[in-house]
Amino acid sequence: MRPMGGMLFFYRRIASPLHATRATVGAAWALALTGATLVLYHPLVLFALLLAVLGAGFGTGVGPLLARALRTALIVAIPIVVVNVLVSRDGLTVFARLGDLGPFGQGDLTVEAVLYGAVIALKVTLLILITTLAGLAVDPDELLRVFRRLSFRSALTASLATRMLPVLAADAQRLGEAQRTRSGGPPSGARARVALLAAVVGGSLDRAMDVAATLEVRGFATATRAPRLTRPFSRHDIAFAASAAAITALAVVGRLAGAASFSAYPRVHMPTSADTLVLCAALIAAVLLPFCDRRGIDR
């Protein structure tokens, strides 16, 4: 049987420039994207970032997975817009009146609330996509190895959690399949569900015991600090480090220089100048340029 990893998003080494980059640089690049997403508010700039992240997904070879994550993100994004429209009272351009809503006051729906909700939804979508991309392309073990130098046990626990997620997902899938093959069909009712949940939890505890035994015999109880690894920076390390620096610089400059200024309330203020368009183009270029160099990406 194909492992559960095929159904959930887990790191898998494939030939791509981002996979070929050391984990610390890959993580820094993802952090730079996250920072830009948090700092910038202009919808056009955020949309440019969204295109760039999706492009990066395809450049990394995980485009279809990122597209699936985008669909999931929309499930979160749409309610954000709806809730913001319903609760926000700050806009001036009313497009629908719901009348007196008692303790919630007048139910006036405004264009400003729709736009601000959409900006927040876009930011959340971007954050989900960036996290997914980092989860798929940045080696968690290599990253946690760095932290093992600081706190061995915490980093090892995080490593174990990362490793056990697909294992436990596969366990849950197996238990579910086993229940479907019972002669009378899967047990139904609240009591059966509780029993099944108890079995899943019991199984996880058994797994934990076995893993603990393995850790014991491998000598992790007496483990010392992980040694420092020194290896030369590859072209991809340099490219993504430069990209992270460029993204951060563009976000800061864009914010301070007002090229990405945006305010929704009380009326929408969204100046779109040539600077804004240059910022969009520069961000897309900064994100995607490291993916153009595909030399030495396989290992």
Next chain:
Amino acid sequence: MSAPILSFERVSYSYPGLDAPALNDVSFELQPGEFCLLAGLSGSGKSTLLNAACGLVPHFHGGRFAGVVTLAGLDTREHGPARLGGFAGALFQDPETQLVTSSVRAELSLALESRGHGAAAVARGVEEVALALGIDALLDRATHDLSGGEKQRVALGAALAGRPRIVLLDEPTSQLDPVAGDELIGLLRRLNQEWETTILLAEHRLERCLAAADRVIALERGRLACDGDPEAFLEWAARRAPALQTPGAKMFALAGLHPAPAGVRQARATLRSNGLLPEQDGPPSPASAAKRRRRRRSGLALGMRGVWHELRDGPAILRGVSLSLEPGESVALMGRNGAGKSTLLRHAAGLLEPTRGRVERAGRVALLLQNPGDYFIHERVGQEASAQALAAAGLAEMAERNPRDLSGGERQRLALAIVTGAEEDSEAGRPAVLALDEPTRGMDRETKAELAEELRRRAAAGQAVIVATHDPEFAAACARRAILLADGRVIADCPASELLAGGWYFATETARILGGAGGALLPEQGAELLQARALEEVTV
């Protein structure tokens, strides 16, 4: 004689809350460079002995411990598993719980880093152990993407990375196909011969590894029952524990031949010296081996027509599989790990829908999955299946017990009762087909024989039975027809006597000894053939 690497001195041990000792007054010594097999039925204390050797007993499991175990001169009562781990590598049954990181390279590195090796030593150690075990191509793969055999190799790599002086292995081949199992045993033998690593290996399928061993220790209910070389062990097993005899030894005993062979090579040499083996075996007939069965399409219990299972963004697991099962037919489904056996059974049972092709079922297909424990969600056996189903499975008296306290064979019977229901079920509820996915993992020979008998009984009663298995001996005991899958395709579909007699890996030990002669698969059939040959010799 040098100092022993491992010594047990009057060791007794009981698990917490249990009165019966899991080990009872066990004493032995293991010298550096020995390859020792641990034999015994399920529950005889093999795993406990290995746990005691690496310090998990008593440090990890608790319980009552008496006697002295020393590993590399260290008393295990004073030194915990972490300290002892510097001298002993351990590999347990389930590779899934022995991999603690997400990538193979990190797994091998972690084992060395945690012992305080420097960066250069870690890099070198990872490279060397990967090359030695042939897993260098896996170094950058994610551990959750590996097959069972690959995971077991990586876990062995992590155990060996620190160059331990002794390796303790608890049924490491139980989840592996015959090819991967043989490779693992070959690897252990190489470690033992080239680097003088001491091996202590607990195993049920002794025929796989007896030829590689210098010594066999047999346990019976926690007591040391036999300690000698393979020949002495086989003599003892013939007298005292027939369930531990290898198929080759059993065939020799039935045919009245001596000495009992430890492996195929020795058996063939003995037969040749007795004039019972032709000087040159003829090549197998390719036409016969590749022949496909033609089946009539009426009255089928299960029919698969061009079934494909293609993963989105992934490979095809099944590629146009067509097969038919008639009522009362018993079929063994064989092939390497990842060949598509489990997927095929899931399609048969309707758990998966083909992406192309179709599946026809004459009735319900009961599927017993690999791990019986996955079926148990209640506290009492009586809650898991109906009283009639329990009575039919011979478990009526255990209705009040916790399913997890049952023995391996009882758990298997209970799981079978859960998926098949009661014999008294209506025609519509009674399964037309019983499908079993690797039902013999970790089972001893006695329990396997019971299960094979149950499957034969069901087939005789008109139920079609299909069993995915890696165990040729079990396949020969329960199936009349065998199907070999490779890369999602059926590459052979013929009588079991043809498939299991004609290969190196997917063949019983009896067939390998006799070179497939007469289609003899089981020791009884082989013994008959040898007796007939002996008679022929005398007549000539």
